[in-house]
Amino acid sequence: MxxxxxxxxxxxxxxxxxxxxxxxxxxxxxxxxxxxxxxxxxxxxxxxxxxxxxxxxxxxxxxxxxxxxxxxxxxxxxxxxxxxxxxxxxxxxxxxxxxxxxxxxxxxxxxxxxxxxxxxxxxxxxxxxxxxxxxxxxxxxxxxxxxxxxxxxxxxxxxxxxxxxxVDPALYAPTGAAKRWDLSYLGTYSPDRQPTLERLLIEPARALPDRRFVVAGPQYPGDIDWPANVERIEHLPPAEHAAFYSASRFTLNVTRADMIAAGWSPSVRLFEAAACATPIVSDVWEGLDRLFAPGREIILATSPEQVIAALEGADASALGRAAQQRVLAEHTxxxxxxxxxxxxxxxxxxxxxxxxx
Structure with missing residues (x-):
């Protein structure tokens, strides 16, 4: 063709x-x-x-x-x-x-x-x-x-x-990188995503000052009050995404408001993180449970307390591996x-x- x-x-x-x-x-x-x-x-x-x-x-x-x-x-x-x-x-x-x-x-x-x-x-x-x-x-x-x-x-x-x-599994796979962050987020700034980022990453960071967090992506306003334990990366080229996810104990998926309203709108970051076997904490929208099984392949969160519970809980590597298997079977x-x-x-x-x- x-x-x-x-x-x-x-x-x-x-x-x-x-x-x-x-x-x-x-x-x-x-x-x-x-x-x-x-x-x-x-x-x-x-x-x-x-x-x-x-x-x-x-x-x-x-x-x-x-x-x-x-x-x-x-x-x-x-x-x-x-x-x-x-x-x-x-x-x-x-x-x-x-x-x-x-x-x-x-x-x-x-x-x-x-x-x-x-x-x-x-x-x-x-x-x-x-x-x-x-x-x-x-x-x-x-x-x-x-x-x-x-x-x-x-x-x-x-x-x-x-x-x-x-996702291209030749580019997105576990790299064996040492864990640098407890929770990461990769995404360009969007005003409608920011309240969720505040609730599910910035508030947990303030509550857990001994934990390490990172937000990677451009266009964030200069007046955001980032806690001291939140690292900022202005731009992360695709060649470094797999290492970024692999260095994260958990990564956060945040969805734009229009996509939450419509449901059934998985972001490419969701599949890329899963391909790296990184456990995902996500906001909630219709259809997500058809892509990943909640509690077995993904953690769903609506509050800072739920994120904190995930970070303070047991090792979630099995969850990351299960998500990886799902993506390799259905979303390459x-x-x-x-x-x-x-x-x-x-x-x-x-x-x-x-x-x-």
């Missing part, structure tokens, strides 16, 4: 989870024998922070603006499938261009589904609008569950299919690449039936 992907970023993981998601998925997709061209808008923010400028699993090209994108018209027209990702700059205009030019299957890959739907509901069409959704043959969604029916019913998508993020990039192949083939067959009719 010749696949063209227009995504937010493949070259830089700075301040976004899209790059690691695309890297794992497309590397595994290429391993199935497919040819991939990734088109990325050349913006200063990512240009100055690139950590993968020349991937070995696909061709990566940059374009300056919509006019410059037009030089890739032959590749888009001749591709068997074209995927446009969420948060692509001028995504609505890109959708019109792709849907007009593409000769094969077209798909929208939403790595931010609950955020996207909230934006649509308030008339914010930053990268997707209701008018272009029916023009995509398939809507690949970061979120599963009832949200898929909503996308088909309300926004007239011909097919909405779950395509969760995944290789498994997800097979799902992507199936969804694109299914959409292609549906389009051919419609054309014949």
């Amino acid at each position: 010749r696949l063209v992907v227009l995504g937010l970023s493949l070259s830089s993981a700075w301040g976004n989870g899209h790059a690691t998601t695309f890297r794992a998925l497309l590397k595994a997709f290429a391993a199935r024998g497919h040819d991939i061209l990734f088109l990325e808008r050349d913006v200063a923010w990512y240009r100055d922070q690139r950590d993968l400028a020349d991937p070995d699993f696909c061709r990566l090209c940059f374009y300056d603006d919509l006019d410059d994108l037009a030089r890739f018209t032959p590749e888009i027209a001749e591709a068997d499938a074209v995927i446009v990702g969420s948060y692509v700059p001028e995504g609505v205009a890109v959708a019109h261009f792709v849907q007009e030019v593409a000769g094969g299957t077209t798909a929208f890959y939403d790595i931010d589904t609950p955020v996207t739907l909230a934006k649509l509901a308030r008339g914010d069409f930053e990268y997707l609008s209701p008018e272009v959704i029916p023009g995509y043959d398939v809507y690949l969604s970061f979120t599963g569950g009832p949200t898929l029916d909503l996308i088909e019913r309300t926004y007239r998508s011909p097919a909405a299919r779950a395509l969760y993020c995944s 990039a290789a498994i997800r690449a097979g799902e992507l192949e199936h969804h694109l083939a299914e959409a292609c067959a549906a389009a051919e039936r419609k054309s014949a009719a």
